[in-house]
Amino acid sequence: MVLIISKDLEPSTDKVIDWLRYLKVPFRRVNGTDMLNPGHAPTLQVSSKQADMHFNGEASAALSDITAVWYRRDGSKPPDTQAIASLQEAGYYQDVVHHLSQENAIAKKALYALLASHTRILGSFSKSSVNKIEVLINAQQQGLDVPATLITRSKKELQAFMDAHPIITKALWESPGITIQEEKATNYTSYTEEVTPDMLQAIPEEFFYSLFQEKLDKELDLRVFYLDGDCYTMAIFSQMNQQTKVDFRKYANNRNVPYQLPADIEQLIVKLMKAMQLNTGSLDFVKTRTGRYVFLEVNPVGQYDMTSVPCNYQLDKKIAQYLSQHA
Amino acid sequence: MEWFRFFASCRIVAGKYSSAIYDLDRSVIYDLPNAFLEVIREVEVMPLEQMPEKYGPARYQQIKQFLDKFVEKELAFYTTSPECFPDIDLTWEKPWHITNAVLELDDTASYSFDSVIKQLNELGCQAIQVRLGCNFSTSQATEQILKALASTQINFCELMTPHNDITAAEWISLMDLQPRLRRVYVYAAPDDAVLYNDNERYGRKIVSFKKDIRRENKEKIRLERFSPNILSFTEAQSHNLGLNRKVAIDSQGYIRNYISHPATFGHVNEHLLADVTTQPAFREKWFLPNDWIEGCKDCQYRYTCVSNSDIRKENDKYYKTEMCTFNQQDNTW
Ligand code: SF4
Numbered sequence: 001m002v003l004i005i006s007k008d009l010e011p012s013t014d015k016v017i018d019w020l021r022y023l024k025v026p027f028r029r030v031n032g033t034d035m036l037n038p039g040h041a042p043t044l045q046v047s048s049k050q051a052d053m054h055f056n057g058e059a060s061a062a063l064s065d066i067t068a069v070w071y072r073r074d075g076s077k078p079p080d081t082q083a084i085a086s087l088q089e090a091g092y093y094q095d096v097v098h099h100l101s102q103e104n105a106i107a108k109k110a111l112y113a114l115l116a117s118h119t120r121i122l123g124s125f126s127k128s129s130v131n132k133i134e135v136l137i138n139a140q141q142q143g144l145d146v147p148a149t150l151i152t153r154s155k156k157e158l159q160a161f162m163d164a165h166p167i168i169t170k171a172l173w174e175s176p177g178i179t180i181q182e183e184k185a186t187n188y189t190s191y192t193e194e195v196t197p198d199m200l201q202a203i204p205e206e207f208f209y210s211l212f213q214e215k216l217d218k219e220l221d222l223r224v225f226y227l228d229g230d231c232y233t234m235a236i237f238s239q240m241n242q243q244t245k246v247d248f249r250k251y252a253n254n255r256n257v258p259y260q261l262p263a264d265i266e267q268l269i270v271k272l273m274k275a276m277q278l279n280t281g282s283l284d285f286v287k288t289r290t291g292r293y294v295f296l297e298v299n300p301v302g303q304y305d306m307t308s309v310p311c312n313y314q315l316d317k318k319i320a321q322y323l324s325q326h327a
Numbered sequence: 328m329e330w331f332r333f334f335a336s337c338r339i340v341a342g343k344y345s346s347a348i349y350d351l352d353r354s355v356i357y358d359l360p361n362a363f364l365e366v367i368r369e370v371e372v373m374p375l376e377q378m379p380e381k382y383g384p385a386r387y388q389q390i391k392q393f394l395d396k397f398v399e400k401e402l403a404f405y406t407t408s409p410e411c412f413p414d415i416d417l418t419w420e421k422p423w424h425i426t427n428a429v430l431e432l433d434d435t436a437s438y439s440f441d442s443v444i445k446q447l448n449e450l451g452c453q454a455i456q457v458r459l460g461c462n463f464s465t466s467q468a469t470e471q472i473l474k475a476l477a478s479t480q481i482n483f484c485e486l487m488t489p490h491n492d493i494t495a496a497e498w499i500s501l502m503d504l505q506p507r508l509r510r511v512y513v514y515a516a517p518d519d520a521v522l523y524n525d526n527e528r529y530g531r532k533i534v535s536f537k538k539d540i541r542r543e544n545k546e547k548i549r550l551e552r553f554s555p556n557i558l559s560f561t562e563a564q565s566h567n568l569g570l571n572r573k574v575a576i577d578s579q580g581y582i583r584n585y586i587s588h589p590a591t592f593g594h595v596n597e598h599l600l601a602d603v604t605t606q607p608a609f610r611e612k613w614f615l616p617n618d619w620i621e622g623c624k625d626c627q628y629r630y631t632c633v634s635n636s637d638i639r640k641e642n643d644k645y646y647k648t649e650m651c652t653f654n655q656q657d658n659t660w
Contacts, residue, residue, distance in 0.1 A: 014480075015422075018451060022422035235412070237334075237404065255352060255401065257335040260411050310336060310352065312415050312561055317422070 001065045002027040002323045003115070007075030012305060012316065016070070019320035027323075028061050032074035035111075036104055042111055053114055068323045069115050071123030073301055079104055122228075122322060124278055127300045129174060133211075135276070135298055142272045144265075144295040147286075148214040155205045158212060166215040167195050216294055222259060222285040225304045225315055226273055228322060231266045232315060234307045235259035235287075256310040265293050272298075280319075282307070328374040330409040331394050336557065337402040339367065342627030344655045348402060349555040349631060356553060356631065357402075358658075366390060375405070419561040423451030423572065425604055429586050431578040432472070433460035438580035438595045444475040446600040447574075454483035458586070460541060460578050462491045465501055473505040485510040487540060495522040495533050502531055515539040544587045548634050548651035550660060555631040563616060569635030571613040574604055584612055587649075588637045612638050620645045626655055 002020060006013040008031055020027045034040045040057040055061040079100040087093050112125035133151065140146045150161045151172070161167060170192040177189035194215060221236040237255035261269075269283060272295075282302030286294045308315035333339065336351040339359065346359040370378065370390065379387040397403035406412065428447050432440060447455065457472055468486065476484060484507045498511045509529050513522075516535035523533040559568055575583045581591040582603050592603045603609055617629035621644050626632070636649035653660050 018422040018480075022424075022451070253353065255334045255336065255404075258413050258415055260413050262411075310557060312417070312557060314418075314420055317420060320422075 001061060001067060003061065003066045003069045003119075004029040004072060005032065005069065005074055006072040007031050007033070010073055012303065013072050015305075015316040016072075016319050016323075019317050020324065023320060023324055025320070025324040028055070030055065033077050035108060036077065036079065044107070044110055044114065051114055051117075053111060063114070063118055066115070066119050069119055069121045069123075070319065070323055071112075071121055071125055074125075076104075076108075122280055122319065124300055127276070127278060130276070130298065130300060132172065132297050136295075138275055139272050139295045142268055142275060144268050144272060145292050146295050147216055150212045151209060152212070153206055153209055155200075155203055155207070158203070159200065161212060162195065162197075162200060164214075167212045168192050168215045169195050169210060169212050172209065172211045216286045216292075217289045218286050219289045220259075220287040222261070222287055222293070223307050224261070224269060224283040224285065225280075225302075225307050225313070226269060226278070226283060227280050227315070227318060229270055231261060231269055232307060232311070232313045233259040233261050234311050256306070258311040258313075261293070328376055329405050329407055330374050331370050331397075331403060332406055332409055332412055333371075333397070333403045334401075335412065335415045338560065338630075339364070340627050340630055342629075342655060343625035345627055345658050347627035349560060350402060351555055351557045351560055354554040354556055356550075356555060356628070357400075359627075363393070366393075370394060415557070415561075417561045417564050419558075419565060421562075421572070423453065425450040425452045425574050425600070426454065426572040428452055428455045428573065429458065429575040430455060431458045431460060431576065431586060432463075433578045435578060437578060438576065440471060441475045443576060443595060443600070444479060444481065448479040448481060450601060450604065452481055454485070455481055456485040456487065458487045458540065459489065462489060465493055465497050468501065469504065473501070473508060476505065476507050482507055484508045485512065487512045487514055489514060489539075489541075490516040490535065498533050499523060499531075510534075512536070515541075545649055546587075546635065548632060548653065550628070550653075552633060553628055553631040559633075560630050563630040563632075564618075565616055566613055567615050567617070567638070568631070569633050570615075573635070574600060582609075584609065585635045585637070587635070590637075615645055620647055622650060622655075623647065626653065628653070 002025055004013060004017070004027060006029060013029065017027065017029065030040065035042065040055060042053050042055045044053045045051070053063050079097065081097060081100075084093070084096055084100075087096060109125075115121065116125065133149070136146050136149060148161075148165065150157065150167075152158055152161075171190045175190040177187055180186050180188065195212065218238070221238045223234050223236060225232040225234075234256050235258075237257075265285075273279070273281065276298070278298070278300055281298050281300040282304055283298045284296040286292075286296060288294060304315050307313060333348075334352075338349045338351065340347050340349060341361070341364055344361065346361055346364060348357040348359050349355075350357070369381075373381065375391075378390060381387075382390060394403070398405065425447060428443075430440070430443065444455075455476075459468075463471070472486070473484070484505075486508060488511065490513050502508045502511075506529060509531050511533045513533070513535035516537060519536045521532070521534050523531065525531045562568055562571060570584055573585060575586040575588075576595055577583060577586060577591075580595045582593055582595055582598065582600070583591055592598075592606070592609050615638050617623035617626065617632060620638065623629050623632070623634075632651075634647065634649070634651060636647040638645050639648055640646075651660075
């Protein structure tokens with residue numbers, strides 16, 4: 001049986017499940033939030049003879065039934081505090097809540113570790129989000145071209161960096177944005193922006209940690225979906241009209257077509273993913289006008305539909321096949 | 328060396344008399360006179376640098392201007408590495424046995440709607456069109472139709488109803504209650520009109536038209552109905568776009584390939600849809616793409632045309648029983 005760990009309203013999960021059904025592969029889907037629900041919550045047992053687990057509930061599943069796991073996403077929610085509602089006024093209430101959520105988190109981690117030691121896992125429990133800069137360093141060490149990068153709090157250093165090439169800035173973390181609640185709520189989403197000399201002038205001598213990178217003279221954005229050693233690459237002609245030149249996510253209507261990466265770049269991608277112990281993920285590259293293939297980032301649980309559909313890569317089917325081959 | 332390339336999503340479809348370019352990303356069709364086909368085929372296999380020699384400077388200038396137009400329109404691009412731009416694999420595959428169903432419904436209670444919906448859900452059906460042959464009140468529509476859809480994967484429901492006194496506002500509140508209801512078509516109405524159109528909210532629409540589909544169930548093929556995209560384009564390569572993975576059930580409960588087709592494949596009270604729709608006889612027409620059909624195979628719209636006409640075979644050739652009004656030679660409809 002294929003075990004799928006995901007979250008509610010996750011369209012790619014639904015599509016892979018459609019394929020599993022079609023291919024008549026037995027599966028069980030568990031959403032991260034279900035794991036905390038006592039009706040479904042898995043039980044773990046360790047003895048000197050064996051370590052075992054089983055899922056409870058209607059569609060119960062034992063460890064020995066599970067042949068492959070797809071770790072897609074993992075929605076979590078705060079612990080159910082009904083049982084401690086009477087403590088709400090107590091000064092230590094938050095500490096109790098924190099304690100309970102840590103207990104949940106550790107139980108889940110133990111479950112994942114047990115699954116990982118027992119079956120083939122597509123996806124990575126521990127790396128659903130990665131440190132962008134760590135990955136950049138790793139990529140550089142594997143031999144991939146990366147953008148010149150500066151993380152600093154100093155205007156002087158920024159000035160020197162900017163003297164060398166035009167630059168952009170973006171958040172260090174995967175910021176979902178900030179909502180500012182004034183008369184009405186305004187959402188500020190996080191995206192890539194070019195730093196202009198005017199902006200530089202307005203910046204104080206010292207500022208909070210910020211990420212700056214050389215602005216690449218982009219010919220194409222490349223998005224690579226990586227699955228178990230294979231690269232499915234799409235070129236995004238994001239230079240089609242002025243609006244999309246800095247960040248293609250801001251506007252649609254780009255041209256998205258299949259792309260064949262040079263073999264040596266594909267080999268480096270495989271090397272990087274192996275080094276990171278990832279068997280799937282989405283990688284972003286830029287191809288510059290001078291022919292550089294510059295690695296930007298990897299997202300272990302990224303959406304791949306926008307690559308799969310325009311290029312007709314049938315990635316849902318390929319994932320289902322990967323899982324069923326190990327089923 | 329620089330090369331001219333169409334984007335893989337911009338496809339030239341050559342017709343016998345005239346051709347078209349389908350923009351599969353933006354769902355647009357451009358006319359392309361056949362006179363240009365030859366030169367387009369030539370320039371795709373030749374770097375720009377070689378063109379002046381091949382065509383002479385004056386003709387090269389013309390050709391270059393012609394190619395520039397495609398680039399300006401964002402249908403094509405110039406590249407020094409054409410080997411990096413492979414074509415799209417046009418294989419079509421979907422994990423559903425049935426994708427669409429047309430269900431006629433009236434007050435004869437000839438079959439169990441609930442059971443049909445359950446079966447369709449099992450088969451992977453994504454969209455249904457319910458054609459009401461008589462008046463249903465909004466509460467009847469809710470109880471007898473929309474409730475059955477809850478917790479199925481059928482996420483798109485179109486309702487066709489005879490004109491009655493239900494207002495657009497009442498239909499909209501029904502859509503709010505069951506968001507799977509996306510379209511309402513009011514037929515035999517006094518006017519042709521768009522009563523409601525909300526693209527933002529699941530593409531909801533309410534449209535009324537004068538035609539009475541109970542008397543005239545043939546659908547008219549019009550250029551405006553074509554909206555090419557990668558999914559339908561790949562499907563149309565090897566399948567009949569209008570019939571593939573569809574099933575229809577008429578008001579009597581008989582199973583058909585499409586509601587207007589004379590052939591029936593048993594009664595839904597006596598046979599399971601899963602059994603009927605997997606029979607080779609039922610599926611035969613799914614695998615008759617326009618490429619195989621006389622007339623259609625010459626037509627530049629053959630990979631986007633949604634005609635669901637029945638198909639007959641005569642002397643080893645296939646014909647549509649309902650031919651469209653498109654005159655390929657004059658390019659008129
Ligand atoms: S029915 Fe045939 S000829 Fe008519 S538009 Fe469709 S493909 Fe073309």
